Amino acid sequence: MSAAGTRLFRADRALPPDVTAELDRLVSRIRSCRICRDTPEGKILPHEPRPVVVASTSARILIAGQAPGTKVHLSGRPFTDASGDRLRDWLGVSDQEFYDPALFAIAPMGFCFPGQDAKGGDLPPRKECAASWRAPLVAAMPQIELVLAIGLYAQAWHMGKMTSASLTDTVRNWKAIHAVSQAPKVLPLPHPSWRNSGWLKKNPWFEMELLPFLRAEIRAGIGRVGSKAMP
Numbered sequence: 744m745s746a747a748g749t750r751l752f753r754a755d756r757a758l759p760p761d762v763t764a765e766l767d768r769l770v771s772r773i774r775s776c777r778i779c780r781d782t783p784e785g786k787i788l789p790h791e792p793r794p795v796v797v798a799s800t801s802a803r804i805l806i807a808g809q810a811p812g813t814k815v816h817l818s819g820r821p822f823t824d825a826s827g828d829r830l831r832d833w834l835g836v837s838d839q840e841f842y843d844p845a846l847f848a849i850a851p852m853g854f855c856f857p858g859q860d861a862k863g864g865d866l867p868p869r870k871e872c873a874a875s876w877r878a879p880l881v882a883a884m885p886q887i888e889l890v891l892a893i894g895l896y897a898q899a900w901h902m903g904k905m906t907s908a909s910l911t912d913t914v915r916n917w918k919a920i921h922a923v924s925q926a927p928k929v930l931p932l933p934h935p936s937w938r939n940s941g942w943l944k945k946n947p948w949f950e951m952e953l954l955p956f957l958r959a960e961i962r963a964g965i966g967r968v969g970s971k972a973m974p
């Protein structure tokens with residue numbers, strides 16, 4: 744996979760030029776990042792890095808996922824897989840809305856596909872990535888009002904002490920987490936992978952209680968972009 748295949752998306756509708764330029768520079772540096780190939784903390788990434796991030800100067804919602812899988816690594820576009828279909832259903836948005844960088848920023852905890860273990864499961868996101876890029880990227884998008892923290896890694900980073908010992912307990916505590924978190928608000932979600940279909944069956948409150956709230960928050964966030972971007 745060549746570096747030229749890397750894609751990052753950005754939109755310039757809402758923030759002042761200095762903030763836009765700062766995000767632009769940061770996106771450029773992420774695009775050329777080769778830390779996990781050239782100076783990794785552990786094993787060398789077994790393929791050419793291909794960071795997949797959607798940065799935005801207007802989106803009110805940041806989707807904080809885990810790391811690209813094989814399909815996303817090939818497409819260079821986030822959530823171009825069955826997990827993405829389920830996530831878009833959870834959010835109640837069309838493909839067009841989901842991939843509009845004016846509406847959604849999308850930044851997994853590891854920007855590049857981390858490779859697979861011996862059983863064919865995806866490895867965890869590369870630690871180097873959040874350590875190098877996450878704080879500056881989040882700081883460069885100060886307009887974000889809601890972070891969707893998908894999975895343990897994003898929850899640990901974005902929620903700190905509000906994270907419980909288990910993912911189920913963390914997600915079950917979503918009302919309190921959303922109420923307490925500030926600038927931005929945070930909502931914890933499980934990963935939308937098919938591997939979590941059993942979890943969804945065991946926890947019907949997720950679809951009955953959390954999803955209606957989530958969809959209302961998403962509509963409100965999209966609406967606030969629309970009112971600012973298209974007065």
Ligand code: SF4
Binds near residue numbers: 777779793871
């Ligand atoms: S995973 Fe992150 S730190 Fe590692 S090469 Fe990709 S962009 Fe760089």
